[in-house]
Structure formats: C-alpha cells, structure tokens
Amino acid sequence: MEPQGDWKQRTRLLLGEEKVARLRQAHVLVVGLGGVGAYAAEMICRAGVGRMTIVDADTVQSTNINRQLPALHSTIGKQKAEVLAERFKDINPELQLTALSIYLKDENIPALLDSGSYDFIVDAIDTIAPKCYLIYHAWSRNLRIISSMGAGAKSDITQIQFADLWETCHCGLSKAVRKRLRKMGMKRKLPVVFSTEQANPEAVMQTEDEQNKKSTAGTVSYMPAVFGCYLAEYVIRKL
Numbered sequence: 001m002e003p004q005g006d007w008k009q010r011t012r013l014l015l016g017e018e019k020v021a022r023l024r025q026a027h028v029l030v031v032g033l034g035g036v037g038a039y040a041a042e043m044i045c046r047a048g049v050g051r052m053t054i055v056d057a058d059t060v061q062s063t064n065i066n067r068q069l070p071a072l073h074s075t076i077g078k079q080k081a082e083v084l085a086e087r088f089k090d091i092n093p094e095l096q097l098t099a100l101s102i103y104l105k106d107e108n109i110p111a112l113l114d115s116g117s118y119d120f121i122v123d124a125i126d127t128i129a130p131k132c133y134l135i136y137h138a139w140s141r142n143l144r145i146i147s148s149m150g151a152g153a154k155s156d157i158t159q160i161q162f163a164d165l166w167e168t169c170h171c172g173l174s175k176a177v178r179k180r181l182r183k184m185g186m187k188r189k190l191p192v193v194f195s196t197e198q199a200n201p202e203a204v205m206q207t208e209d210e211q212n213k214k215s216t217a218g219t220v221s222y223m224p225a226v227f228g229c230y231l232a233e234y235v236i237r238k239l
Contacts, residue, residue, distance in 0.1 A: 007092075008020060008048050011047060011048055020048055022239055023047055023048045023049050023050070023236065023239055024048055024049070024050040025050055026049050026050060026051065026119040026120070026239045027049075027050070027051040027052070027053070027096075027116055027117060027118050027119050028044050028049050028051070028052050028053075028118065028119060028120050028121075028122065028235060028239075029052075029053045029054075029055070029112075029113075029116065029118045029120070029121045029122065030044070030052065030053070030054050030055070030121075030122040030124065031055045031056070031104060031121070031122065031123055031124065031125055031134060032055070032056055032123065032124030032125040032126065032148075033054060033055075033056035033058070033070065033080045033081060033084055033124070034056070034058070034064070034068055034080070034124065034126065034224070035064075035067040035068050035151065035219060035223075035224025035225070035227075035228070036124045036148045036151055036224045036225075036227045036228045036231070037056070037122065037124025037125075037148070037228065037231075038068060038069035038070055038080070038084060038228065039069055039224065039225045039227075039228025039229060039232070040122050040124060040148075040227075040228035040229070040231040040232045040235075041054055041084065041088070041122070041228075041232075042069060042084075042087070042088070042091070042228075042232075043228065043229055043232030043233075043236075044122075044232050044235055044236060045088045045091050045092055045095065046091055046092075047232070047236050048092065049095075049239075050094075050095070050096060051095070051096040051097070051116075052088065052095060052096070052097050052098070053097075053098040053099075053100065053116055053118070054081055054084060054085065054088075054097070054098070054099050054100070055081065055099075055100045055102065055104060055112070056079075056080045056081050056100075056101065057079075057081075057101050057102050057103040057104075058079075058080050059077055059078060059079055059080065060072075060075045060076050060077065060078050060079075060080055060083065061076065062076055066219065066220070066221055067219050067220070067221050067223070067224050067225070068080075068224075069084070069225075070083040070084050070087070079101045080101075081099040081100060081101045082099060082101065084099070085097055085099035098116075100112075103130075104125070104130040104133075104134065105129075105130060105133075106129070106130075106133045109130070109133050109134055109137050110137055113137050113138065113141055113143065114141075118143055119144070119239060120143075120144045120145070120146070120235045120238065120239060121134070121138050121143055121144065121145040121146075122145075122146060122148075122231050122232075122235060123135060123138075123145055123146065123147040123148065124148045124228070124231065126150075126173070128173075128176050128177065128180055129180075131147070131177060132177055132180040132181055132184065135147060135177070135181065135186075135190060136181070136184050136186055139186060139188055144238065145190070145191075146190075146191045146192065146193070146231055146234050146235060147165070147177075147190055147191070147192045147193075148192065148193050148194075148227050148228075148231055149165075149168060149171045149173045149174045149177075149192050149193065149194035149195075150171050150172060150173035150174070150194070150195075150199070150217070151195065151219065151223050151224045151227045152199070152203070152204070152216075152217025152218065152219055153199035153200045153201075153203040153204055153217040153218055153219075154195050154197045154199055154200070154223060155197075155200075155220050155223060156195070156197045157222060157223065157226045159195045159196045159197040160193065160194070160195045160226055160227060160230060161193070161194065161195075161196065162191060162192070162193060162230065162234065163191075163192055163194060164189050164190060164191065164192070165177065165178060165181075165189075165190040165191075165192045166178065166187070166189070166190075168192060168194045169196060170195070170196055170197060170198050170199070171194045171195065171199075172199065174192065174194055191234065193227050193230040193231055193234075199217070200218070203217055203218035204216070204217050204218070
C-alpha cells in the first residue's frame with residue numbers, strides 16, 4: 001500500500017470515481033484565508049481537488065485563535081497562506097498548490113485571474129473594495145465565483161443559507177457590496193452564503209489597527225467555519 005493509503009476512499013464511496021476524477025482535474029482559487037476562507041479551502045482540499053491557489057497577505061494574530069483554522073499559539077506571526085500551504089500539502093501530497101501572501105488591489109486582481117485557468121473562485125474577502133473588484137473581474141471573464149457575506153456579530157447557524165446577492169437581508173456586508181457593484185455598473189446574479197440573523201449591534205466595535213477596516217465584529221468559533229463549509233459544498237457540488 002502506498003504511504004498515504006487510499007485517503008480518498010470514503011469520498012469515492014459517496015461520489016463515485018467519475019466525480020472524484022473531475023475534482024482531481026479542477027483548479028480552485030480561494031481568496032481570503034480567515035475564519036471563513038481557510039475552512040472553505042480545507043474542505044475543498046480534503047475533497048481531493050487537484051490544484052489550488054490560495055491568497056491572503058495577513059499573518060496569524062492572537063485574536064484569530066478563537067475561530068481561524070491556521071491560528072494556533074505556535075503560528076502567531078506566521079503568514080496564513082504559508083501555514084495553510086504546509087497543512088494542505090500534508091493532507092494531499094499530490095496537490096498542485098500556489099500560496100500567495102499578497103494584498104489584493106484593483107491593479108493586481110486582473111493579473112491573478114489571468115495567471116491560471118480557474119474552474120471556480122471562492123471569495124472570502126472581508127473588505128469591500130478588493131471583494132467587489134474580484135467579483136467584477138471574475139464576472140468580466142465569465143469565471144464561476146461564490147462569495148461569502150458577513151459572519152460577524154452573529155451566532156445562529158440555523159439561519160445560514162445560500163442566496164443571490166440581490167436577495168439577501170439583514171447583512172451589512174451584502175448591502176455594501178450591492179451598492180459598490182451598482183456604482184461599477186454591474187448587476188448580475190451572484191451566489192452567496194449569508195445569514196438572515198440580525199447582527200448584534202453590541203458585538204461591534206470601532207478599530208484603527210487593522211488595514212482597510214473601520215470596525216471589528218465579535219465572533220464565535222463555529223460560525224465562520226460553517227460559512228466556509230457552505231462555500232466548499234457549493235464549489236464541490238458544482239465541479
């Protein structure tokens with residue numbers, strides 16, 4: 001038996017050889033490796049996708065430990081993309097993986113999208129401008145994309161669901177993304193994961209120490225992870 005054994009056996013038993021082969025041939029881009037994106041990326045990796053590109057410029061902070069997959073006391077200060085790259089290669093040694101520790105801005109998003117033939121994009125960015133530019137440029141290239149909306153200041157997993165961006169409610173991030181995309185002249189269907197739960201206003205505080213963020217929302221361990229699993233399920237099913 002090969003060293004890693006038949007680690008895809010249970011997936012193959014459920015999905016069948018043909019679908020597992022499709023996953024093995026696919027290339028998925030995951031942008032944002034925080035509480036939501038890291039879990040999405042890992043679930044896609046464990047499903048046996050053949051190629052992944054993961055993008056996040058952030059380093060692990062102590063405040064990430066309550067909810068983020070790469071965050072441990074031993075990884076504080078390390079690049080999230082590098083921590084997850086090592087982890088994902090340990091899960092699937094055959095994975096063709098590109099890990100980029102870069103901030104996405106309007107000027108470098110087109111180059112990123114043109115650098116690989118992506119079969120699906122997972123948007124787990126939590127800042128408005130790069131999120132909207134990624135969506136805009138994905139649409140412009142007819143690339144399939146699913147986007148995560150806000151998981152902060154919420155705690156009821158039973159209210160998480162899939163929807164079209166333009167039909168979401170009780171989500172401040174969705175509202176801001178819709179407004180920005182309208183200004184960019186774009187209004188197309190966009191599958192998203194969001195929660196119908198009203199955000200707890202007492203769980204939000206103003207901040208000045210995070211790049212591109214004016215506020216920080218309270219979070220609980222399971223909520224972003226479930227958002228990430230929803231994203232992964234959508235991508236795996238569509239592929």
